[in-house]
Amino acid sequence: MPYNGALSGADLVPASTATTASTSRGFTPLVEVRRGAIVESVHFGAIAVVDSRGQLIASVGDTGTPVVLRSTAKPAQVLPLLDSGAAERFRLAEDEIAVMAGSHGGEPFHVAAVLSILKKIGLGKNALQCGAHPPYHRPSADALRRRRRKPSAVHNNCSGKHAGMLALAVHLGAPTATYLETTHPVQTRIAKRLEGLTGLEGRALPTMVDGCSAPTFAMPLRHLALLYARLAAGVDGDAAPDRSARRVAKAMRRHPEMVAGTDRLCTALMRIGRAGLLAKIGAEGMYGLAFERDGAGMGVALKIADGEGQRARFSAALETLRQLGALRRKDAAALRARFVGEIRNHRGLRVGDVAPIFALL
Amino acid sequence: MPYNGALSGADLVPASTATTASTSRGFTPLVEVRRGAIVESVHFGAIAVVDSRGQLIASVGDTGTPVVLRSTAKPAQVLPLLDSGAAERFRLAEDEIAVMAGSHGGEPFHVAAVLSILKKIGLGKNALQCGAHPPYHRPSADALRRRRRKPSAVHNNCSGKHAGMLALAVHLGAPTATYLETTHPVQTRIAKRLEGLTGLEGRALPTMVDGCSAPTFAMPLRHLALLYARLAAGVDGDAAPDRSARRVAKAMRRHPEMVAGTDRLCTALMRIGRAGLLAKIGAEGMYGLAFERDGAGMGVALKIADGEGQRARFSAALETLRQLGALRRKDAAALRARFVGEIRNHRGLRVGDVAPIFALL
Numbered sequence: 001m002p003y004n005g006a007l008s009g010a011d012l013v014p015a016s017t018a019t020t021a022s023t024s025r026g027f028t029p030l031v032e033v034r035r036g037a038i039v040e041s042v043h044f045g046a047i048a049v050v051d052s053r054g055q056l057i058a059s060v061g062d063t064g065t066p067v068v069l070r071s072t073a074k075p076a077q078v079l080p081l082l083d084s085g086a087a088e089r090f091r092l093a094e095d096e097i098a099v100m101a102g103s104h105g106g107e108p109f110h111v112a113a114v115l116s117i118l119k120k121i122g123l124g125k126n127a128l129q130c131g132a133h134p135p136y137h138r139p140s141a142d143a144l145r146r147r148r149r150k151p152s153a154v155h156n157n158c159s160g161k162h163a164g165m166l167a168l169a170v171h172l173g174a175p176t177a178t179y180l181e182t183t184h185p186v187q188t189r190i191a192k193r194l195e196g197l198t199g200l201e202g203r204a205l206p207t208m209v210d211g212c213s214a215p216t217f218a219m220p221l222r223h224l225a226l227l228y229a230r231l232a233a234g235v236d237g238d239a240a241p242d243r244s245a246r247r248v249a250k251a252m253r254r255h256p257e258m259v260a261g262t263d264r265l266c267t268a269l270m271r272i273g274r275a276g277l278l279a280k281i282g283a284e285g286m287y288g289l290a291f292e293r294d295g296a297g298m299g300v301a302l303k304i305a306d307g308e309g310q311r312a313r314f315s316a317a318l319e320t321l322r323q324l325g326a327l328r329r330k331d332a333a334a335l336r337a338r339f340v341g342e343i344r345n346h347r348g349l350r351v352g353d354v355a356p357i358f359a360l361l
Numbered sequence: 362m363p364y365n366g367a368l369s370g371a372d373l374v375p376a377s378t379a380t381t382a383s384t385s386r387g388f389t390p391l392v393e394v395r396r397g398a399i400v401e402s403v404h405f406g407a408i409a410v411v412d413s414r415g416q417l418i419a420s421v422g423d424t425g426t427p428v429v430l431r432s433t434a435k436p437a438q439v440l441p442l443l444d445s446g447a448a449e450r451f452r453l454a455e456d457e458i459a460v461m462a463g464s465h466g467g468e469p470f471h472v473a474a475v476l477s478i479l480k481k482i483g484l485g486k487n488a489l490q491c492g493a494h495p496p497y498h499r500p501s502a503d504a505l506r507r508r509r510r511k512p513s514a515v516h517n518n519c520s521g522k523h524a525g526m527l528a529l530a531v532h533l534g535a536p537t538a539t540y541l542e543t544t545h546p547v548q549t550r551i552a553k554r555l556e557g558l559t560g561l562e563g564r565a566l567p568t569m570v571d572g573c574s575a576p577t578f579a580m581p582l583r584h585l586a587l588l589y590a591r592l593a594a595g596v597d598g599d600a601a602p603d604r605s606a607r608r609v610a611k612a613m614r615r616h617p618e619m620v621a622g623t624d625r626l627c628t629a630l631m632r633i634g635r636a637g638l639l640a641k642i643g644a645e646g647m648y649g650l651a652f653e654r655d656g657a658g659m660g661v662a663l664k665i666a667d668g669e670g671q672r673a674r675f676s677a678a679l680e681t682l683r684q685l686g687a688l689r690r691k692d693a694a695a696l697r698a699r700f701v702g703e704i705r706n707h708r709g710l711r712v713g714d715v716a717p718i719f720a721l722l
Contacts, residue, residue, distance in 0.1 A: 029386055038427060041646065042386050211707055213708050305405065307394060308667065
């Protein structure tokens with residue numbers, strides 16, 4: 001059941017390979033947390049796997065569940081900048097394009113890349129309207145505190161995205177003070193690109209305010225999976241080559257440290273995964289994943305219903321990639337040990353574990 | 362449908378007032394997290410409300426769902442100490458009994474109370490086998506770090522419970538090195554007390570290792586609610602006065618700062634709530650609550666399925682107490698604003714909210 005540009009995808013019924021009988025609000029148990037012999041906690045969620053031809057390959061839960069994209073939208077949010085020629089005009093480097101698509105750790109090399117973009121477009125860091133938070137990367141946050149420096153907007157994990165939005169605004173000669181308004185040319189171009197790549201052309205995607213104050217978008221889970229499949233394949237909604245999509249995917253693959261950072265799962269996945277694996281988290285339990293297979297792109301969209309913590313999202317993402325063959329069994333096990341681990345208590349005793357309980361295929 | 366000591370409670374079918382048709386693994390959507398006009402995340406869970414006569418008063422989800430008690434067991438874990446006469450022998454103060462039932466913040470007054478208990482029983486802090494973690498109370502953790510001191514076992518939120526277990530071991534002349542083994546007289550007495558108060562007499566409750574290395578217990582959610590109802594009423598499994606239960610409930614009510622600490626919901630609830638409100642969190646999304654009504658005790662047991670974060674647990678607990686009349690509407694709103702709040706982004710813009718969606722009555 002392909003859903004391409006000709007279909008109004010939001011109305012499509014998914015050809016699910018998994019039962020949805022036990023779903024509630026579209027969500028189904030994905031990950032168990034066990035203590036001794038007992039299941040102590042359960043994380044609900046949904047997963048959609050779609051190829052770049054629009055075929056639903058596998059799913060768990062209801063792939064029609066509406067999700068808010070949050071930072072899984074970032075790779076697509078760079079596309080209008082690349083479409084516009086601004087990257088050439090401002091001589092933006094490939095790692096600078098990667099940081100625009102990232103939720104970075106605020107490490108020194110991330111901050112340097114964002115400051116470099118701002119310098120190239122002739123703006124200061126005060127132009128960033130993302131707000132400030134301490135770097136995600138703990139040692140970088142600690143270093144700031146030791147120097148008694150407050151975190152600024154460049155440390156915000158979204159500062160690359162915002163610098164990219166500002167670069168496009170400058171290139172278009174549009175105002176930079178209002179670049180976050182949904183009617184600003186930067187935002188209308190982003191919305192149009194997202195509609196095209198998700199099979200939702202002509203739909204006015206519902207928008208809401210993201211953690212960084214930029215507009216973000218809601219859509220059924222399977223449409224986000226299609227977006228990721230097309231990013232991996234480098235094709236647009238008409239299956240034609242999409243140069244900008246290829247460029248952002250290449251930048252992410254070649255500079256995975258810019259997309260997340262040191263000791264981050266997205267970065268580790270893009271270094272270790274097969275088939276040009278792309279990995280991008282989003283707030284509230286979101287994960288976008290993509291890889292190439294048989295000349296097509298395969299996209300995965302994952303939502304953990306509760307949206308808190310990392311254990312369920314990481315566990316489910318690794319298990320999904322392992323089941324789909326995008327991650328070798330031993331690599332999945334190593335990443336699982338590093339990023340999920342076992343449940344250990346304050347004395348280091350192993351008292352339980354976190355276990356995915358779904359089968360995609 | 363009462364379940365008292367004469368019934369083997371684990372087999373009882375709950376007389377639920379709420380539909381369980383939409384439950385999955387016994388859990389049902391309890392709390393929505395909204396961004397703009399969209400439900401972005403959903404927390405699943407279950408709630409049981411039982412009175413001290415064993416009547417199921419209200420529920421959401423399946424009250425037969427097995428849960429691990431974690432720190433909601435603490436008030437009951439103090440009972441064998443109080444039964445034994447050890448409190449008199451060691452001249453334990455009421456606030457010291459309260460800290461034994463608490464998950465404290467590691468604030469200076471908590472640490473002083475635990476050290477005082479240890480001194481009274483002739484042991485040093487090395488006798489505590491709970492392991493170390495930084496104080497929950499952030500300013501206390503910061504103060505330790507500034508003084509370049511490592512957190513020790515006394516700062517562990519469970520150190521009061523462990524000091525109480527050690528006090529009973531010393532009183533009984535039992536070994537103090539093995540007080541955490543399930544066959545140790547301290548632990549067998551605790552298990553027996555829990556079985557009696559939860560309507561599970563003669564059952565060997567499944568045990569698992571808690572975060573602090575002590576045994577903890579699993580049982581259907583409604584039996585934990587019955588335990589809390591009996592604590593509030595001060596009655597045992599035969600509806601006879603239970604002096605130790607009265608004593609621990611009184612200690613918690615008179616020293617709520619010992620049960621949690623500064624800026625903690627349990628403490629605030631016990632200060633503000635009506636009808637002798639008792640409130641005790643447990644790890645992995647647990648909450649035990651109790652109050653008095655019409656000469657009986659009312660117990661609430663709450664489990665958030667995902668077990669992570671505070672927003673769903675706090676939101677559901679406040680809404681439950683408001684619906685049951687144990688919290689005035691304006692007090693519930695004030696605590697909600699303080700402990701749950703709205704969803705705000707990095708620039709402080711309000712972008713969403715956390716909303717309970719269940720009806721108990």
